[in-house]
Amino acid sequence: MLKRPIVQSLSILLPLITLYGCGGDSIAEGPSAQGEYDVCEYTRGLGNSGYGSATISYPCATEDGPFPATTVIGGFTNTKNQMTWISDNMTSHGFVVIRLTPNFPFGLPSSWVSAQLAGYEQLIIENNEGSPIEGLIDEEAIGMVGYSFGGRGALFAADELGDRIKAVVAFAPFNATPSTWALPDIEAATLIAIGSEDTVAYPRNAMGQFDGLPDILSTIYAEVAGSSHLDFINSGNYHNKYKTLATSWLSMQLEGDDSYATYLYGDKHQEHVDDRWFSDYITRN
Template sequence: MYPSSPPRPATSHSPRLWAGALATAALVAALIPGASGARAAGPAGAADNPYERGPAPTVASIEADLGPYAVSQTPVSPVSVSGFGGGTIYYPTSTADGTFGAVAIVPGFTGTQSSLSWLGPRLASQGFVVFTIDTITVLDQPASRGHQLLAALDYLTERSAVSGRIDSARLGVMGHSMGGGGTLEAARSRTSLKAAIPLTAWNLDKTWPEVRTPTLVVGADGDTVAPVATHSEPFYTSLPGSLDKAYLELKGATHNAPNTANTTIAKYSVSWLKRFIDSDTRYEQFLCPLPQPGPAIVEYRGNCPHPS
């Protein structure tokens, strides 16, 4: 009997070789990110969230007078618009990062846009288009100011010179005093808004269960015009329990605290707007766990963590 022939070496056409190669490739792909030939996803969130703008934040970056973006501004004449009193648009100069979310800001009773102008470049330099507006008259009440905020957002996204820089699905509102009351009115009227920040707000309506917009209510312990016990606190409490919401009470501050540059207001406003307009979870660290009382804060309440 002749000896049996040795097994023939497997060739590239061997089914056994193909099966083994495929299994090995699958194992490598599972163990080594990017080994399958697909582009690696990069840092967590960078590929998942297309709305992230700017570098990873730090306490220093959100407390800074200006953020990473250079800012330009353009005036809007009251005679060129309807439904509000004109204003000033602040926006990131570069378009390299694509579109940005936008925020309209309205002043309080007898106030003008100049009283909140510090917020324009401060927020815009963090990666937002910001519109500080004047009202039709300085005596307009909260409901009117709410309508004017929405009219300003419509102008900003549809007819302004910077409309192409804005993602019209990512909008927010802010306001001081009666403008803060108007901020709540706007959020109740337009539930598609992504963020609302009423600052030492005043409104005769104390209950806001209809609001569906993530809302940061800012009060001041020394406010005698809109005391927190009869304004900011009931506003916050009346918001739905299921809503992303927070209450920040400033320490040693008065009703007009938002009318001058305020690091605490800026820090938490930037974090709130980034977290909910940009869905940027990198800013969750500044909101949750809840900030503790300290030299600038009497109290901070909220219902975090905020789901992604």
């Protein structure tokens, strides 16, 4: 296991497709700034019994495809529209994203696992039928992203799907049951990010889930200094730091773009360590 330096904190149908540009805790740069692509999206025809509703966003420059793809889902009470801060950023950097609301946003954790599984299924369906993104997804480069119950759902769904999921980003994954932290069948490179001041998901629980990942996986545990549990929805703070981590991770793991490595391991990361972004930061493999 390799540990990075630990810094102690000082404190549808085409007429229904929408075109728009994407727009702080830190200055937006690199992965946290808008990428090269404008974002198109649609909602028509995305019904699936595994989730309540969905929106797919994709780079408008479809001639540059195929693209990697990922799910994005929030946590308890959240709807898909509370996660646009990260889905739009990822799409602008060249990802197809299905943004989800679970069937029961006030329900049991299993609802988020079901939504993640259905989101993956729907991406495959959309890629192979007469949809605006037909043929646009690289089916060998699909990830899962989730926050709180959705982060737990991403980990559990990836464990179930095995090698079909290549990367996971779990934001503040809520799982207070240590007996379920070990996920022996997950094969996805996994980033777990949480705030040092999270009194809902708790860093110690996130670390337990990190330690439950197979040792052979490429993994990062990032604890952002001063951030709390509600910083992962549209109204939250610290978005630029979490965009930097998540978009860099997926770009490396799904696109194989090593130019993003500097934000996770290299000079840019060291600048962020020096700027006291993190209260803990651990990498493996």
